[in-house]
Structures are given as C-alpha cells and as structure tokens.
Amino acid sequence: MKRWTFLTLGVLVLLLMPAALGMIFFYAPLERTMGVIQKIFYFHVGYAAMMMFGFGICGIASLVYLSLPRAKADVRMYADAIAVGAAEVGLVGGAGVMIMGPLWAHEAWGTYWTWEPRLTLSLVAFFMFLAYMALRSFSGKGDYARVVSAGLAVLGLPALYFIHVAVSKWGGAHPRVVFTGGLKSGGMKETFFMALGTMLLTGVLLGWLRAWVEVQQVRMSNLIMRVDALRREVTDE
Amino acid sequence: MKALGDYMAVLQKDLRLELRSREVIYSILLFSVLAVVILAFGFTWVSKNRNATYAPGALWLTVLFSATTGFNRFFDREKENAVFQGILLTPVSRAGLFLAKVTAQLLFILMTEVVFVPLILMFFNVGLALPGIFLAELILGTVAIVLVGTLFAALLMNARVRDVLLPIIIFPLSIPILLAGIKVSTLAFGAPLAEDPMKWLHFSAGYDIILLILTVFIFEKAVDL
Numbered sequence: 318m319k320r321w322t323f324l325t326l327g328v329l330v331l332l333l334m335p336a337a338l339g340m341i342f343f344y345a346p347l348e349r350t351m352g353v354i355q356k357i358f359y360f361h362v363g364y365a366a367m368m369m370f371g372f373g374i375c376g377i378a379s380l381v382y383l384s385l386p387r388a389k390a391d392v393r394m395y396a397d398a399i400a401v402g403a404a405e406v407g408l409v410g411g412a413g414v415m416i417m418g419p420l421w422a423h424e425a426w427g428t429y430w431t432w433e434p435r436l437t438l439s440l441v442a443f444f445m446f447l448a449y450m451a452l453r454s455f456s457g458k459g460d461y462a463r464v465v466s467a468g469l470a471v472l473g474l475p476a477l478y479f480i481h482v483a484v485s486k487w488g489g490a491h492p493r494v495v496f497t498g499g500l501k502s503g504g505m506k507e508t509f510f511m512a513l514g515t516m517l518l519t520g521v522l523l524g525w526l527r528a529w530v531e532v533q534q535v536r537m538s539n540l541i542m543r544v545d546a547l548r549r550e551v552t553d554e
Numbered sequence: 555m556k557a558l559g560d561y562m563a564v565l566q567k568d569l570r571l572e573l574r575s576r577e578v579i580y581s582i583l584l585f586s587v588l589a590v591v592i593l594a595f596g597f598t599w600v601s602k603n604r605n606a607t608y609a610p611g612a613l614w615l616t617v618l619f620s621a622t623t624g625f626n627r628f629f630d631r632e633k634e635n636a637v638f639q640g641i642l643l644t645p646v647s648r649a650g651l652f653l654a655k656v657t658a659q660l661l662f663i664l665m666t667e668v669v670f671v672p673l674i675l676m677f678f679n680v681g682l683a684l685p686g687i688f689l690a691e692l693i694l695g696t697v698a699i700v701l702v703g704t705l706f707a708a709l710l711m712n713a714r715v716r717d718v719l720l721p722i723i724i725f726p727l728s729i730p731i732l733l734a735g736i737k738v739s740t741l742a743f744g745a746p747l748a749e750d751p752m753k754w755l756h757f758s759a760g761y762d763i764i765l766l767i768l769t770v771f772i773f774e775k776a777v778d779l
Contacts (some may be wrong), residue, residue, distance in 0.1 A: 320600065322727070338666065383771070383772065383775050441726050441729050444722070444725075444726045445726040445727070447722070447728060448719075448722045448723050451718075451719060451722060452710075452719060452723065454720075455713065455714065455715045455719060460779055461776070461779055464772075464775055464776045464779055465706070465709045465710065465776055467772075468705070468706075468709070468772035468775070468776060469706075469723060469727075471744075471772065472702065472727055472765070472767060472768055472769070472772070473726075473727070475761075475764045475768070476726070476727050476729070476730055476761075479730035479760075479761050479764075480729055480730050480733070481732055483734060484733065486753075553644040
C-alpha cells in the first residue's frame with residue numbers, strides 16, 4: 318500500500334516535471350521589463366517553498382521526537398526520520414534559493430544582496446539547518462546525536478520567528494506579486510502554480526525517500542544489536 | 555525546593571573552582587580585550603568620524619566571540635576525570651544543574667564585560683546617552699547567548715569536533731539578539747531617537763524567556779537519554 322503510494326507519487330513527478338519545464342519555457346509569456354531573467358521566478362519560489370516547508374516540518378517533527386516518552390520508540394523513530402528528510406529537502410531548497418536569488422536580484426534590483434527581511438531570514442535559516450546537518454553527522458551515532466540535533470531544530474523555529482519580527486521592523490522591499498494581484502498576464506499564473514506544485518511534490522518524494530533510508534538504518538542497527546545479544550547468550554551457555 | 559538547593563550547590567562549586575583557578579575569566583578577558591583593540595584598530599583607523607556607527611557592531615561581536623571562547627574552557631574542566639558524568643549519576647535536579655551552569659557562565663562573562671565595554675566606549679570615543687537601557691540590553695543579550703552556548707557546550711562535551719560545531723550553532727541562534735542589541739546600542743550611543751528602545755528590550759526579554767524554557771527542556775531530555 319505504502320509502496321504503491323510512493324511509486325504513484327514518483328510517476329506523477331516524472332510526468333509533471335517535463336510538463337512544468339515546458340510551460341515555463343514555451344507557454345509562459347516573456348515579462349516586459351525583465352525579459353527572460355524573470356523565468357527564474359518560477360524556480361525561485363518553488364525552492365523557497367521547499368526550504369520553508371522543510372525547515373518547518375523538521376522543527377515540528379523534532380519537537381514531537383523530543384516530547385514523546387521513550388516507550389513510544391516506534392513513533393519517535395518515524396518522527397526523527399521525517400525530521401531528517403525534511404531538513405535535507407529544506408537544505409536543497411535553500412541552496413537553490415541562495416544561488417538563484419542573488420542572480421535574479423542583480424538583474425531586477427541591480428544588486429546581488431540586500432539585508433532585506435526575507436533575504437536575511439532565508440540566509441540565517443539556511444545556516445541554521447546547515448548546522449543541524451553538521452551536528453547530526455559529526456556528533457556521533459545513535460540516539461544522542463538525534464536528541465542534540467532535534468534540540469537545535471526546536472530552538473531554530475522561535476529563533477527564525479524572532480529574526481522575522483526583528484528584520485520586519487527595519488522594513489523591506491521584497492516583491493509580493495502573487496497574492497496581491499500581480500501576475501495578470503495570460504499563462505503566468507498557471508505556469509507559476511504548476512511549477513510550485515511540481516517542486517513541492519518533488520520535495521515530498523525526496524524527503525520521503527530520505528526518511529525511509531533513515532528508518533531502514535535504525536532497523537538495521539537494532540537488528541545488529543539483537544544478533545549480538547543472541548550471540549553472547551549462545552557463547553555464554 | 556530540591557532544585558533550588560542543587561542549584562546553589564553546583565553554583566557554589568563552580569564559583570569556588572573559578573575563584574581558585576581563574577582560567578575561564580582570564581581566557582575570556584584576554585581574548586575580549588584583544589578583540590576590542592583589533593576591532594577598534596580596524597574600524598577607527600581611517601574613518602575617525604564614523605566611530606558611533608561602528609561601535610555597536612564591535613561591541614556585540616566582542617560579546618559573541620568572547621562568550622563562545624569561554625564555553626569551551628568552562629566545560630573542559632567538567633571533562634577531566636568525567637566530572638560531568640559523575641554529577642549526572644547523582645540524583646541532582648537537571649534543571650537546577652543546568653541553570654547553575656548558566657548562572658556561573660553568565661557571571662564570568664558579565665565580569666569581563668565590566669572591563670571591555672568601557673574599553674569600547676573609550677576606543678570608539680562614544681558616550682552613553684541611555685545608560686540604563688544600554689545595561690539592560692547588554693544583560694538580556696548576554697543571557698540569550700549564554701543559554702544557547704551552555705546548552706550545546708554541555709551536550710557536545712564529548713563530541714570530537716566540538717570547537718567547530720559550537721560557533722556554527724551559537725551564531726545563527728544569536729542573530730535575533732544581535733539585531734536587537736545593535737539597534738539598542740546605536741540608540742544608546744546617542745543616535746537621534748527615531749524609535750522607542752523599549753520595544754527592543756521587550757523583544758530581547760521575550761526571546762530570553764522562550765530560550766530559557768526550551769533550553770531547560772532540551773537539556774533534561776538529552777542528559778537522561
């Protein structure tokens with residue numbers, strides 16, 4: 318059942334991806350002032366959504382992981398696996414945002430970088446989850462590394478909220494086209510939502526895959542421990 | 555009540571140890587004074603009339619960097635002879651233990667700030683227009699950095715690459731406090747009062763309270779794994 322859902326999702330992404338690319342490059346009209354550079358927008362927003370959803374889900378899953386008692390080992394294992402999957406997808410999205418954003422900004426605003434609320438927030442969020450992955454990889458194996466990195470993810474969410482509040486007080490200039498009535502010209506809106514949906518589905522697919530690998534690793538190490546325990550029993554007798 | 559007793563006991567132990575060895579305070583102090591001198595050298599050498607612009611940034615960078623160097627020194631002591639594991643084996647209240655560590659580290663850093671903050675005022679040649687608000691923000695900001703730093707320094711005590719991991723964790727989590735701190739210091743150093751510094755103090759206090767709740771929660775979960 319789960320395998321079929323996963324496979325269906327995979328086939329859906331395989332079909333949607335070329336369709337979305339086709340719409341971006343052949344269906345959506347050229348923007349009048351920015352020209353072809355505006356097409357970054359269809360990728361940029363998708364990557365940004367991947368990043369923010371990824372980090373949000375990672376934080377919430379980590380909180381669930383930390384809050385549950387140890388007796389619920391099964392649910393905790395899944396929560397932790399979801400947290401890793403979401404964090405890695407978020408990092409891929411963040412890398413995309415950090416590469417494409419400045420390129421687009423240079424063409425549209427004339428500068429690669431400004432300390433504008435959403436840029437600042439994205440950059441700090443990206444670094445925070447880079448630290449999360451570093452912590453996970455370098456602070457040893459097992460439950461301890463999981464708890465410590467989950468702690469960082471849990472602290473990350475309020476920190477990002479406070480950064481958002483703080484930099485908003487300084488004011489900003491990020492375009493808010495989609496939900497304030499921009500994108501009126503024919504074909505742009507459809508292309509935008511097609512691209513966004515495809516990116517998010519791809520993110521779900523990749524995150525799912527990563528979480529599944531994590532679950533298999535935990536099960537494998539549990540099995541190895543049980544085999545060791547059994548072997549010790551046998552040799553003792 | 556037991557938590558309070560444990561808190562006092564651990565705090566006394568840490569303060570007494572520091573009083574005898576003085577290694578944490580000395581290392582933070584030396585580092586911070588040198589950092590102030592280098593920052594002042596870098597920022598005020600050429601552009602003498604922009605000192606007030608650079609002073610807030612220099613101040614908060616020094617606080618952040620010197621605090622970060624302190625965390626490693628502080629927990630080196632707990633690593634020798636597995637002291638920290640020993641403490642954890644006793645039925646000590648976890649919250650009390652953590653908060654005692656936070657208080658001790660906070661006191662050490664505040665003591666060094668007594669020395670290097672006047673140095674910054676002197677080198678950058680800025681006056682304090684709002685001393686009360688400035689001090690409150692300095693303490694609130696230091697509390698936030700110490701809460702995060704103590705938590706991860708304690709949890710990563712035995713990690714191989716702790717020296718690398720600690721800054722990359724502390725710096726992003728300190729950004730809210732850096733933003734508020736730089737804003738308040740700019741106002742306190744005599745910039746025209748375009749906005750109310752109190753709202754930034756409330757912001758910092760709010761961040762401190764959330765960090766306090768979450769760090770105690772995470773510490774309790776992690777040490778009793």
